[in-house]
Amino acid sequence: MAVKVDKATCTGCAACESVCPVEAIKVVEKAEVNEDTCIDCGTCVDECPVQAISL
Numbered sequence: 001m002a003v004k005v006d007k008a009t010c011t012g013c014a015a016c017e018s019v020c021p022v023e024a025i026k027v028v029e030k031a032e033v034n035e036d037t038c039i040d041c042g043t044c045v046d047e048c049p050v051q052a053i054s055l
């Protein structure tokens, strides 16, 4: 399991990257979630200013 990023909505702001407790998100142009590392904690979902991440 891992959160999903809507790439069309993501602005690449990297707010999610900095709050992930297990460093599962890397932003290059858009947020990319490492599905093997993500623990589905939901922290990034609440942090995204444009609601681009869903559990």
Ligand code: SF4
Pocket (backbone or CB within 6 Å): 002, 003, 019, 020, 021, 022, 023, 024, 025, 033, 037, 038, 039, 040, 041, 042, 043, 044, 045
């Ligand atoms: S749900 Fe939690 S562990 Fe998964 S990417 Fe978001 S902040 Fe990281």
Ligand code: SF4
Pocket (backbone or CB within 6 Å): 005, 009, 010, 011, 012, 013, 014, 015, 016, 017, 027, 030, 031, 047, 048, 049, 050, 051, 052, 053
């Ligand atoms: S917080 Fe939202 S808009 Fe910003 S990089 Fe992450 S997914 Fe994209």
